[in-house]
Amino acid sequence: MTEALHWLEKAVLRSLYELGGAASYEELAAKAVSTVPGWGRDGVSMLSSVAKACGWLRDKGYVTVEEERSRKFVTLDAEGEEYVVKGLPERRVVEFLQRRGGEASIDEVKALERADVGLMWARRRGWVEFTKKNDATMVVLKGPVPPSTDVEDFLRELKRDGEVEVPDAGALREVVDELLRRRHVVKLVERPVRKVVLTEKGREAASLLEETVVPEVTRLTPELIRTGRWRELKLSRYDVRAPTPPVFAAKRHPLTELIRMVRQAYVEMGFEEIEGPIVELAFWNFDALFQPQDHPAREMQDTFYLLEPRAGDPPAQHVEAVRRVHENGGDTGSKGWRYKWSLEEARRLLLRTHTTATTIRHLATVKQPPVKVFCVDRIFRNEKVDWKHLAEFHQIEGIVVERDASLRMLMGVLRDFYSRLGLREIRFKPSYFPYTEPSMEVEVRLGGRWLELGGSGIFRPETTYPFGVKHPVLAWGLGLERLAMVIYGLEDIRTFHLNDLGWLRNVSPFQAFRTMRGM
Amino acid sequence: MPVVNIDVEKLRRLVGRNLTLEEISDNLAALGMSVEETGDILRVEYNPNRPDFSSVYGVAAALRSYLGIETGLRKRSYPLSGISVYVDKSVEDIRPHIVCAVVRNVELSEAELIEFIAMQEDLHWIIGRNRRKTAIGLHDISAISPPFTYKAVDMDEVRFVPLKDYRAMTPREVLSKSEIGRKHAWLLKDASKAPVIVDSRGQVFSMPPIVNASITELTPGRRDIFIDVTGTDWEKVNQALNILADAFADAGGAVQRVKVVYGRRAFYTPDTKPLEMTLDMELVQRLTGLQLSLREASKLLRRMGMEPRVQGKRLRVLYPRHRADILHPVDLVEDIAIAYGYNNMTPVAPQSNTYGSLRPQTTFYEKVAETMLGLGFTEVHNLMLTNEQTHYQMSGLDEIQHVTLANPATREYTMVRTSLIPSLLTTLANNTDNLYPQKIFELGDIIQLEPAAPEKTVRMKRLAAATAYAEAGYSEAKSVLDEVFKLLQLKPEYIPATMGTFIEGRCAALTIDGSQVGVVGEVSPAVLENFGIEMPVTIFEIEIDKLYKLQQLYRAE
Known part of the structure; x- marks a missing residue:
C-alpha cells in the first residue's frame, strides 16, 4: 500500500509516468494541466508547485532529481522596456527625418532623446548619412528602411513572454548578442535545468494512480465559498496529530482563585464582608487590641511605621476607655498592664500587621449580636524577604459575636469553614495572643502534613469592653499564602508576586478546587 | 516564638515516667508547645506568655501536673540565707528594682551550666525585653563576701575586670572597650551613672544590666550561687527570679531567700507566696x-x-x-x-441566623475582572511595597506625595505605591523570557495621602492593564478601553496628555464629566530600556473605584 500522497505529488507522479518517467519541471507543469483538470490557470505558480512536489517526492524516494546543465534566458532590462514602448533610438531618428522630408541638421537631430545612440545605430544599419550643406552638417535618410527589424520583433516577443531562451547559434543568437552589446536593454539569466526521474517505487506508485487528479486546497477561503469553486476542489487532509503553536487562556491569579473560594465559603456561612484601612493607626492595630505599648510586636523591627505621614487621629470617644484598660484594667475586672499609656504612641501610623485591626474597628460600630463578618486582605510585617517569608501577604479574618459564643463554637465555625474548602481534618492547640483568651492555633491536614494556619480565640474583655461590646467575640486571623503554597505545590512564597507568566499560564484554575477536594 | 532545647532522658527522669517520644510530643502540644525537631534533644517552641517553659525543669513541672503525677500548687518554701542586699537610693532613677536568691550546693555539669545560661538569655528576651526590663546575674558566691550593696556610681568611680576580659575597667570603659559592654551599651545610653553591686569589701561583682565581673564567673562543679535580678518593673524581676530559683531547686540546689533592704522597708526574695x-x-x-x-x-x-x-x-x-x-x-x-x-471538645455550630454578603464593590470589581478576562488579559498580583527608584525614576512617573516607611528592613521597600503602572512594568520585566504577546491586568490597591482622614491616607482601587508584543500600539489599547467603558455604560473623553512614562503624543488622560479617571499610552522606549523590555508596550490605568461611584450615581438618577 502506498503512503498517503499530497494531490500535488499525485499530479507530478502521474504526469511523470505519462511522460515516460523522466522530464523537466517545465515539461511536468505543461503535462499537469491535463492530468489535473481545472488547474494551471496561472503557469508561474504551477511551476513552483511542481518544484515543491518534486522535492517531497524525492524525500520519500519516489523520484530522483538530477541537475543536467544550465540554460540561459534573456529578459528585458530597463532600457529594453523603454524601447518596446518608444521604439529603438535609431527608429526614432529615422521617423524624425521622415517627418522632416528626409533631412535635418545635426543639431536638430541631437535634440532628440538618446540621439547619439540612435545616430550611431542608424548609420551602422545604413539608414542615414551625413552631408555638408552651407557649412552645416545635415543628416539625410538613405536607402529603404524596413518597417520592423529582427531586433524590434524580438523585443516585442520578450515583452510578451517575459523571458526567451538563448539558442546556441543562428539568427536569433545574433540578435541576442547585439542586444547584449547594447547595455541595459536585456539581461542574461542562467538557470539550472533539473531532470526528474521516476524510481522503481515511483513507477509502481504512479501506475496505481487514477488518470486524473483532483486538485486540493489547504485553506478554505471565503472566496472559494462565495464562488462555489470549492466544488471543483478537494480540501486537503491534515496531520491532525501535528504539534500546533501554543495559545493561553486568560485567567485569574491563583491567589485570587483561592480568595474567591474563601469568600464563597464565608458567604455560604452567613458572613458579611468588610474592609478597613491599610495604613492604620497604632491605636486600632495595637492599643484597641490590648497590646501593651512595650510589646515586642510593636517594635520597629517587626512593624512598618510610617515616616510620612507620621501620626493620625485616634477616635476621641474611645481613647479614655482604652487608656484605662491598659493602665489598670478599667471596669473589666482585669489587672491591666500597669504602665503609663501614651496617646502619642497610639497616634503613630503604620501598615497594619493584621486584619484584626479592621474587625475591632467594625466591633466599635456594631455592638449588638449577632455579628458575623469577614475580610481577606493584605497585611504587612517588616521582615527580610526570603523563600518562606514575605513582608506583605494576606490574612483570612473573621469574627462571630453571639450571646452563647464559646470556645466550642469557635472550633465549630473554623471546622465548618475549612470543610467548605474541602479540608476536613482540623485540630487546635493552645496559643497566645495579647487580645484573645482562650487562644488557639489552628492546624489543618493537607497533602499528608499538618499546616499551622493561624491564630484564633475569644477576644479578651480588655479588648471588647472599651467599645461597649459585652458579648463574647470569636475571632481568627488565618494565613492565605501558606495554604496556597501547598495547594499549588510551591516551595517559594515569592512565586505569588513574581507573576512568572510561564507559571501563570500553566497553573490550572481547577488546581485549588482539585487539591482541596482530594480529587 | 521562643525555643527551648530539651534533653529527652532528663525530661523523662524529671517527670518520673518513661514517656514515648510521641506521648511527649502530644502532651507538649496539648500544653501549647510544639516539637520542631526530635532526637535525643528536642527543639521545642513555646508561647512567650509562659517563660517558665524556658527550661526543661519548668516543662517537666508542667507535664507532671498535667499528667496527674503531682497536681496542684507546688510547695515552694525556701529558707533564709542570712544574706542581705542593701539598695541605695541612687539607683531609683536608673534601675530601681533588685531581687536576689542564693542556691547552695548545686552540682552543675558543663551541659547544665550551658542550659542555665541559655535559660537566662531566653528570660532576658521574653521577660526582660532584651535586658531592659529585667537582667539576670548568676555568680559564684565563693569569691565575694556579703552583705552586698546595689548602688549607682559615677562612670569613672570604680574599677573591675568584666567577664570574658582580663583588664580592670571603669564602667565608662566597660561600655566602650569590652565586647559585652559595647553590645549592651545602648541600655545605659541616657544614664549618667552606672548601677553596680558591690560586696562588703567594696569589690564590684556586677554592673547590671551590662555584665558581671570575672571574679564571680561560674564554672562546672558543685557550687554555691548568688542570683541577682535587676530591672525597671517590680513584677517582672520577681517573675524572672522565681522561675530561675524553681529551676535551680528542681536541679537539686538548695534555694535560700535573700533580704533586700530598701531604706526602712525590707523584702525576702524569692517571694513564693501564691x-x-x-x-x-x-x-x-x-x-x-x-x-x-x-x-x-x-x-x-x-x-x-x-x-x-x-x-x-x-x-x-x-x-x-x-x-x-x-x-x-x-x-x-x-x-x-x-x-x-x-481536641477533646466537641465543636458546635453558631445558633444565630445571619445572611452572608459580599461588599457591593467586590461584586463590581469581579465584573470588571471578568471583562478583562474576556478581553484576553491574565490577572497578575503585585506588592504595594516598592521604592522610589522603581516607582518614579525607572517608570517615568512624576513623583507625588506618598507614604514612606520609617524603618524598612530592606532597601527594596521604602514606600507604598501610588500607581499600578510601575507594578505592571516590573511584571513585564520579569517575563522577557516568556512568549509574547503578553496581556496582563491587575486590580489592586494604592495609597494616597488624605489629610482629612484620621489615618491621613486613603486606599484606592485601581485597574491597570498592559499589552506587550511586536504590534502593541495605542489604538489597540484604546479599543480595549472603549470596550471596557462601553460595558460599564460610561463614556470617557480622551484628552491628549504628556507623561514621562509614555511617548509624547501617544498618551491620553481619560475624563468623565471633566474629572480624570485614568490614563492610557504607549510606553516610551526610554522607560522600556530601564526595565529591560524589548517589546512595544501599551498600558492603561483606571481609577476603578471612581467608576464604581459613578455607576452608583447613575443608578440613583
Whole structure:
C-alpha cells in the first residue's frame, strides 16, 4: 500500500509516468494541466508547485532529481522596456527625418532623446548619412528602411513572454548578442535545468494512480465559498496529530482563585464582608487590641511605621476607655498592664500587621449580636524577604459575636469553614495572643502534613469592653499564602508576586478546587 | 516564638515516667508547645506568655501536673540565707528594682551550666525585653563576701575586670572597650551613672544590666550561687527570679531567700507566696461551652499547677507567682480549657441566623475582572511595597506625595505605591523570557495621602492593564478601553496628555464629566530600556473605584 500522497505529488507522479518517467519541471507543469483538470490557470505558480512536489517526492524516494546543465534566458532590462514602448533610438531618428522630408541638421537631430545612440545605430544599419550643406552638417535618410527589424520583433516577443531562451547559434543568437552589446536593454539569466526521474517505487506508485487528479486546497477561503469553486476542489487532509503553536487562556491569579473560594465559603456561612484601612493607626492595630505599648510586636523591627505621614487621629470617644484598660484594667475586672499609656504612641501610623485591626474597628460600630463578618486582605510585617517569608501577604479574618459564643463554637465555625474548602481534618492547640483568651492555633491536614494556619480565640474583655461590646467575640486571623503554597505545590512564597507568566499560564484554575477536594 | 532545647532522658527522669517520644510530643502540644525537631534533644517552641517553659525543669513541672503525677500548687518554701542586699537610693532613677536568691550546693555539669545560661538569655528576651526590663546575674558566691550593696556610681568611680576580659575597667570603659559592654551599651545610653553591686569589701561583682565581673564567673562543679535580678518593673524581676530559683531547686540546689533592704522597708526574695484570683463558674461555662461542675473545674485547675478553693458558686484560685500572664479570670478559663484538652471538645455550630454578603464593590470589581478576562488579559498580583527608584525614576512617573516607611528592613521597600503602572512594568520585566504577546491586568490597591482622614491616607482601587508584543500600539489599547467603558455604560473623553512614562503624543488622560479617571499610552522606549523590555508596550490605568461611584450615581438618577 502506498503512503498517503499530497494531490500535488499525485499530479507530478502521474504526469511523470505519462511522460515516460523522466522530464523537466517545465515539461511536468505543461503535462499537469491535463492530468489535473481545472488547474494551471496561472503557469508561474504551477511551476513552483511542481518544484515543491518534486522535492517531497524525492524525500520519500519516489523520484530522483538530477541537475543536467544550465540554460540561459534573456529578459528585458530597463532600457529594453523603454524601447518596446518608444521604439529603438535609431527608429526614432529615422521617423524624425521622415517627418522632416528626409533631412535635418545635426543639431536638430541631437535634440532628440538618446540621439547619439540612435545616430550611431542608424548609420551602422545604413539608414542615414551625413552631408555638408552651407557649412552645416545635415543628416539625410538613405536607402529603404524596413518597417520592423529582427531586433524590434524580438523585443516585442520578450515583452510578451517575459523571458526567451538563448539558442546556441543562428539568427536569433545574433540578435541576442547585439542586444547584449547594447547595455541595459536585456539581461542574461542562467538557470539550472533539473531532470526528474521516476524510481522503481515511483513507477509502481504512479501506475496505481487514477488518470486524473483532483486538485486540493489547504485553506478554505471565503472566496472559494462565495464562488462555489470549492466544488471543483478537494480540501486537503491534515496531520491532525501535528504539534500546533501554543495559545493561553486568560485567567485569574491563583491567589485570587483561592480568595474567591474563601469568600464563597464565608458567604455560604452567613458572613458579611468588610474592609478597613491599610495604613492604620497604632491605636486600632495595637492599643484597641490590648497590646501593651512595650510589646515586642510593636517594635520597629517587626512593624512598618510610617515616616510620612507620621501620626493620625485616634477616635476621641474611645481613647479614655482604652487608656484605662491598659493602665489598670478599667471596669473589666482585669489587672491591666500597669504602665503609663501614651496617646502619642497610639497616634503613630503604620501598615497594619493584621486584619484584626479592621474587625475591632467594625466591633466599635456594631455592638449588638449577632455579628458575623469577614475580610481577606493584605497585611504587612517588616521582615527580610526570603523563600518562606514575605513582608506583605494576606490574612483570612473573621469574627462571630453571639450571646452563647464559646470556645466550642469557635472550633465549630473554623471546622465548618475549612470543610467548605474541602479540608476536613482540623485540630487546635493552645496559643497566645495579647487580645484573645482562650487562644488557639489552628492546624489543618493537607497533602499528608499538618499546616499551622493561624491564630484564633475569644477576644479578651480588655479588648471588647472599651467599645461597649459585652458579648463574647470569636475571632481568627488565618494565613492565605501558606495554604496556597501547598495547594499549588510551591516551595517559594515569592512565586505569588513574581507573576512568572510561564507559571501563570500553566497553573490550572481547577488546581485549588482539585487539591482541596482530594480529587 | 521562643525555643527551648530539651534533653529527652532528663525530661523523662524529671517527670518520673518513661514517656514515648510521641506521648511527649502530644502532651507538649496539648500544653501549647510544639516539637520542631526530635532526637535525643528536642527543639521545642513555646508561647512567650509562659517563660517558665524556658527550661526543661519548668516543662517537666508542667507535664507532671498535667499528667496527674503531682497536681496542684507546688510547695515552694525556701529558707533564709542570712544574706542581705542593701539598695541605695541612687539607683531609683536608673534601675530601681533588685531581687536576689542564693542556691547552695548545686552540682552543675558543663551541659547544665550551658542550659542555665541559655535559660537566662531566653528570660532576658521574653521577660526582660532584651535586658531592659529585667537582667539576670548568676555568680559564684565563693569569691565575694556579703552583705552586698546595689548602688549607682559615677562612670569613672570604680574599677573591675568584666567577664570574658582580663583588664580592670571603669564602667565608662566597660561600655566602650569590652565586647559585652559595647553590645549592651545602648541600655545605659541616657544614664549618667552606672548601677553596680558591690560586696562588703567594696569589690564590684556586677554592673547590671551590662555584665558581671570575672571574679564571680561560674564554672562546672558543685557550687554555691548568688542570683541577682535587676530591672525597671517590680513584677517582672520577681517573675524572672522565681522561675530561675524553681529551676535551680528542681536541679537539686538548695534555694535560700535573700533580704533586700530598701531604706526602712525590707523584702525576702524569692517571694513564693501564691497569687489568687476569684473565678466565676458562669464565666467558665460560657467561654468554654462546657457544662463543668465546680469539682470538675477544680480538678482541671490542679492539673495546671493551681490550687482552687470552692467559695459558694465561685472558685478562689491560688496560682504561682511566676504566672504573670494571668490578668483576668478569662486567663484561668484558658487553663481549664487546656487541661480539658482542646481536641477533646466537641465543636458546635453558631445558633444565630445571619445572611452572608459580599461588599457591593467586590461584586463590581469581579465584573470588571471578568471583562478583562474576556478581553484576553491574565490577572497578575503585585506588592504595594516598592521604592522610589522603581516607582518614579525607572517608570517615568512624576513623583507625588506618598507614604514612606520609617524603618524598612530592606532597601527594596521604602514606600507604598501610588500607581499600578510601575507594578505592571516590573511584571513585564520579569517575563522577557516568556512568549509574547503578553496581556496582563491587575486590580489592586494604592495609597494616597488624605489629610482629612484620621489615618491621613486613603486606599484606592485601581485597574491597570498592559499589552506587550511586536504590534502593541495605542489604538489597540484604546479599543480595549472603549470596550471596557462601553460595558460599564460610561463614556470617557480622551484628552491628549504628556507623561514621562509614555511617548509624547501617544498618551491620553481619560475624563468623565471633566474629572480624570485614568490614563492610557504607549510606553516610551526610554522607560522600556530601564526595565529591560524589548517589546512595544501599551498600558492603561483606571481609577476603578471612581467608576464604581459613578455607576452608583447613575443608578440613583
